[in-house]
Amino acid sequence: MSELIYTLELSGAGMWSRIIGRHKTLRLTDLDGGANVGMLLYHASERHERYNMPDTLKGQHIFYLRAPYCVHSDMGRLFASITEDTVGWHDTVCGASDARLVQAKYGEKTFQTARNDFHRNGRECFLIELAKWGLGERDLVPNINWFSKIVSDDEGKLSFVSGHSKAGDHIDLRFDMDTLVVLNTCQHPLDSDPVYHPHRVKLEVFNTEPPALDDPSFTVRPENARAHRNTDDFYLLAR
Amino acid sequence: MSAFIPTQSTLDPAKAIYDHTVLAGDHWVHEVKAGQVLRIVDLEGNQAADTLFYNAHDPLDRYSACDTIQRQSALYLTTGTKLISTRGNELLTIVADTCGNHDTLGGACSRESNVMRYAFEKESMHACRDSFIRGVQCWSHGLGKRDITCNINFFMNVPVTPDGQLRFADGVSGPGFYVELRAEIDVIALMSNCPQLNNPCNAYNPTPVRVLIWD
Numbered sequence: 001m002s003e004l005i006y007t008l009e010l011s012g013a014g015m016w017s018r019i020i021g022r023h024k025t026l027r028l029t030d031l032d033g034g035a036n037v038g039m040l041l042y043h044a045s046e047r048h049e050r051y052n053m054p055d056t057l058k059g060q061h062i063f064y065l066r067a068p069y070c071v072h073s074d075m076g077r078l079f080a081s082i083t084e085d086t087v088g089w090h091d092t093v094c095g096a097s098d099a100r101l102v103q104a105k106y107g108e109k110t111f112q113t114a115r116n117d118f119h120r121n122g123r124e125c126f127l128i129e130l131a132k133w134g135l136g137e138r139d140l141v142p143n144i145n146w147f148s149k150i151v152s153d154d155e156g157k158l159s160f161v162s163g164h165s166k167a168g169d170h171i172d173l174r175f176d177m178d179t180l181v182v183l184n185t186c187q188h189p190l191d192s193d194p195v196y197h198p199h200r201v202k203l204e205v206f207n208t209e210p211p212a213l214d215d216p217s218f219t220v221r222p223e224n225a226r227a228h229r230n231t232d233d234f235y236l237l238a239r
Numbered sequence: 240m241s242a243f244i245p246t247q248s249t250l251d252p253a254k255a256i257y258d259h260t261v262l263a264g265d266h267w268v269h270e271v272k273a274g275q276v277l278r279i280v281d282l283e284g285n286q287a288a289d290t291l292f293y294n295a296h297d298p299l300d301r302y303s304a305c306d307t308i309q310r311q312s313a314l315y316l317t318t319g320t321k322l323i324s325t326r327g328n329e330l331l332t333i334v335a336d337t338c339g340n341h342d343t344l345g346g347a348c349s350r351e352s353n354v355m356r357y358a359f360e361k362e363s364m365h366a367c368r369d370s371f372i373r374g375v376q377c378w379s380h381g382l383g384k385r386d387i388t389c390n391i392n393f394f395m396n397v398p399v400t401p402d403g404q405l406r407f408a409d410g411v412s413g414p415g416f417y418v419e420l421r422a423e424i425d426v427i428a429l430m431s432n433c434p435q436l437n438n439p440c441n442a443y444n445p446t447p448v449r450v451l452i453w454d
Contacts (some may be wrong), residue, residue, distance in 0.1 A: 048385050053344075054344060055355065057350075057405050058397075058407070060358065062405055062406060063344075063400075063406065074351070075349075077351075089403065092307055092345060093304075093305060093308050094308060094309045094398050095303065095305025096307075101327075103426055138386055139301060140303075141388055142303075142304055142390075143305070151401060152314055152399045152400075155315075156313050156315040156399065157314075158314065159312070190312065196326050230351070
């Protein structure tokens with residue numbers, strides 16, 4: 001890993017959005033264990049292009065994310081490649097919590113009674129950050145839940161695996177496109193912990209090298225090699 | 240998959256207020272009023288009917304695959320499943336189903352994803368996203384690509400294994416199989432009757448589906 005250019009500790013139920021350039025790497029570190037990072041991704045300049053859960057899954061024949069898989073857009077291109085991953089399983093089908101779910105699970109805690117410990121939810125955090133970039137409800141699509149594991153039985157019934165991510169676990173995302181990253185650290189919507197307890201996460205951004213053609217993100221699936229080429233073609237033509 | 244018990248409907252097609260055939264590869268847009276029942280019939284079997292729903296009075300409130308999965312803690316859609324919107328509202332409920340396994344993970348095909356999934360020369364093939372875009376443009380609320388979210392694939396079989404693999408299996412649907420949905424609020428249904436020829440979702444032969452509505 002090369003030069004560290006940015007670092008931030010994001011509190012539990014915190015939210016953050018920035019544009020991260022192509023070939024920079026974002027590292028997310030679960031500081032306490034049990035973190036969840038809800039994330040949506042948009043092409044920095046063409047924001048109608050966005051993260052696509054179905055193409056990410058069917059392009060790689062998987063139900064979850066892990067290294068060396070990629071995060072696909074809805075235009076046959078890649079936002080990012082997962083270059084390091086000490087966790088091995090990240091959910092992308094369960095979406096985010098909303099006010100109704102948080103109140104039903106954890107009860108009400110308002111700003112008036114709890115000041116900045118009031119209960120936040122993933123959906124509102126997404127909408128608040130999206131609005132700062134001219135985006136809104138039309139742009140809400142299924143998100144990624146980094147660090148959270150959900151498994152399916154043979155009948156499609158889902159269960160949350162508690163204790164999955166440990167203190168110090170991290171993932172690295174090397175960006176393949178200039179990307180608007182919108183994230184929050186609210187709990188996973190199916191978190192089995194009955195206590196409202198969102199965890200803090202460390203964010204770091206590094207300058208990194210472009211991938212070589214034998215990079216595992218290319219070789220893991222032929223679909224990814226074509227998506228890498230589509231992404232390179234975008235920049236070949238646009239720049 | 241455990242043994243599926245089909246849920247039959249008692250509704251009589253002769254009494255439907257609307258009866259229409261959506262040809263293979265075509266799009267279809269129609270309002271379903273609160274309390275009305277929409278039936279989608281897989282006429283020849285193994286067809287994928289890619290479908291989105293919107294609140295008819297506020298299209299910002301629309302079908303959400305992840306909220307539907309989250310609310311039910313379940314991946315597959317069948318009788319009893321409530322289709323949940325991005326604002327957490329119930330749009331429709333599945334009230335009958337003779338197929339037993341409808342997907343909402345696989346999304347729609349697009350010309351761009353066909354390139355990614357299959358080959359660069361597949362780019363010119365007709366695909367669901369183009370049909371969805373034409374459908375919302377015809378409905379005309381200033382909607383477009385941005386409003387095309389992750390859809391339901393009625394009659395499509397995308398099993399997930401406990402170790403997290405995703406498969407596109409042969410369909411479990413057959414000729415005449417149907418699914419029926421009761422609208423909980425006024426909704427607009429937007430369908431792309433999938434033209435995909437590159438995988439078994441349509442048994443490599445896209446065919447028509449029939450849509451009926453009862454008061």
